[in-house]
Amino acid sequence: MTDLLLRQAKLVPLGAPRDVRAPKADEPQDILIRDGQIAQVGQSLEPTPESFIVDAEGRWAMPGLWDQHVHMTRWSLSLNRLDTSGVSSPQDTLDLVQAAIARGEANTPTGFLTGWGHRSAQWERQPNVAELDAVTGSVPVVLISGDGHHGWLNTAALQRLGIPLRDGIIEEDEWFDVYALLDGLPGATTEAEAGVQLAVDVARRAGVVGIVDLEFSGSWEQWPLRFAAGCGPLRVRTGVYAGRFPEILATGRRAGDVIPGSDGWATQGPLKLISDGSLNTRTAWCCSPYAGAEHLAYPLGRPNFSKEQMLDLVAQAHQAGLHTALHAIGDAAVAAALDVFATTGATGSIEHAQLLQLADLPRWAKLPVTASVQPAHLLDDRSVTEQCWPDRTDRTFMVRGLLDQGIKVALGSDAPVAALDPWLAMSSAVHRGEPGAPPGIQSKP
Numbered sequence: 465m466t467d468l469l470l471r472q473a474k475l476v477p478l479g480a481p482r483d484v485r486a487p488k489a490d491e492p493q494d495i496l497i498r499d500g501q502i503a504q505v506g507q508s509l510e511p512t513p514e515s516f517i518v519d520a521e522g523r524w525a526m527p528g529l530w531d532q533h534v535h536m537t538r539w540s541l542s543l544n545r546l547d548t549s550g551v552s553s554p555q556d557t558l559d560l561v562q563a564a565i566a567r568g569e570a571n572t573p574t575g576f577l578t579g580w581g582h583r584s585a586q587w588e589r590q591p592n593v594a595e596l597d598a599v600t601g602s603v604p605v606v607l608i609s610g611d612g613h614h615g616w617l618n619t620a621a622l623q624r625l626g627i628p629l630r631d632g633i634i635e636e637d638e639w640f641d642v643y644a645l646l647d648g649l650p651g652a653t654t655e656a657e658a659g660v661q662l663a664v665d666v667a668r669r670a671g672v673v674g675i676v677d678l679e680f681s682g683s684w685e686q687w688p689l690r691f692a693a694g695c696g697p698l699r700v701r702t703g704v705y706a707g708r709f710p711e712i713l714a715t716g717r718r719a720g721d722v723i724p725g726s727d728g729w730a731t732q733g734p735l736k737l738i739s740d741g742s743l744n745t746r747t748a749w750c751c752s753p754y755a756g757a758e759h760l761a762y763p764l765g766r767p768n769f770s771k772e773q774m775l776d777l778v779a780q781a782h783q784a785g786l787h788t789a790l791h792a793i794g795d796a797a798v799a800a801a802l803d804v805f806a807t808t809g810a811t812g813s814i815e816h817a818q819l820l821q822l823a824d825l826p827r828w829a830k831l832p833v834t835a836s837v838q839p840a841h842l843l844d845d846r847s848v849t850e851q852c853w854p855d856r857t858d859r860t861f862m863v864r865g866l867l868d869q870g871i872k873v874a875l876g877s878d879a880p881v882a883a884l885d886p887w888l889a890m891s892s893a894v895h896r897g898e899p900g901a902p903p904g905i906q907s908k909p
């Protein structure tokens with residue numbers, strides 16, 4: 465096999481004990497890569513006749529990046545969807561939808577017009593089905609919120625999907641079931657898969673070599689087919705939700721075991737449980753009420769599972785040698801998640817952890833539980849955080865505070881909630897803003 469000799473690359477230092485290969489981090493080195501592995505690092509390495517030489521001219525070299533939280537099918541679909549992230553009212557959205565239908569954007573393989581990105585928590589009123597029907601007529605329209613936790617559907621879409629008719633949006637558990645209905649539409653697979661290779665290419669160009677795919681459908685079934693069709697290369701850990709968890713248990717696969725048919729590129733990922741809601745939908749489960757929560761049915765948000773259900777599922781995963789990825793956004797949900805990990809002895813991650821009780825951090829540090837956070841959310845959610853959690857912004861979207869406590873932190877995007885862009889995630893984590901922008905909400909300690 466041909467060697468790759470990378471000339472004059474500066475190595476990003478990765479913590480003291482591993483620096484043996486980097487005598488001086490800022491001094492450019494040559495890197496010899498043989499059979500896909502780093503064989504040698506040093507000054508003026510000798511090429512062999514077959515060496516393929518690339519001069520890095522002093523650029524930085526670092527290991528490939530992982531995105532710890534991706535919904536790949538949703539992300540690839542979002543690349544081709546009506547972008548509703550800029551709207552600020554139901555009327556804005558209706559104007560956008562009407563214009564898209566006029567441009568023929570509903571001529572999709574499924575015949576549906578799908579939008580993605582609106583954030584209605586700050587709207588003066590909640591949207592309704594009748595006003596959407598008025599601009600769409602018989603074209604089925606599905607508008608997915610930017611946090612993925614609710615959908616605003618018109619009557620044509622409700623009818624085509626066999627969902628009971630209603631006046632308002634569909635949220636949380638009832639909404640999560642709609643993803644499967646959308647996936648089952650004739651033409652849906654064609655629509656989704658067309659975007660996957662594009663999404664993979666974009667991720668790879670950003671330095672991403674692996675993702676944890678927490679897609680709602682069976683990503684362990686999808687990836688072998690994608691690889692067979694020439695998609696990749698990309699390493700993937702495939703997660704599973706409670707609904708199809710028994711199928712994974714029946715395979716006997718443990719965390720990290722290779723997914724059959726994937727040629728080693730895909731491995732068994734975690735059981736994913738969505739233990740509470742989201743900030744934007746104001747369903748994340750908190751210790752104290754949302755600001756202005758008087759009219760909400762659940763002023764604290766609420767858990768999606770009973771404690772017994774959570775303990776049972778997480779214990780089953782642990783006994784089967786699987787990790788659990790527990791979605792918990794509100795501080796009450798994070799506390800409950802820590803209880804479940806402590807009681808079961810299970811390993812895994814808490815996903816999101818957007819609001820924390822500071823008193824929970826020391827006990828978290830003692831558990832084998834990673835904080836899997838998506839720093840770019842703090843940009844999208846800056847104003848909604850100030851509106852909904854004005855009394856506790858100092859405990860939101862913590863990253864430094866987690867590290868200082870000795871909690872292992874892994875970064876991700878939750879694409880399509882934020883773009884699958886590790887550089888945006890790192891910039892948000894470090895500067896709490898877009899590159900070059902003024903800092904956002906500050907968290908202490």
Ligand SMILES: [Zn+2]
Nearest residue numbers: 533535678878
């Ligand atoms: Zn997610």
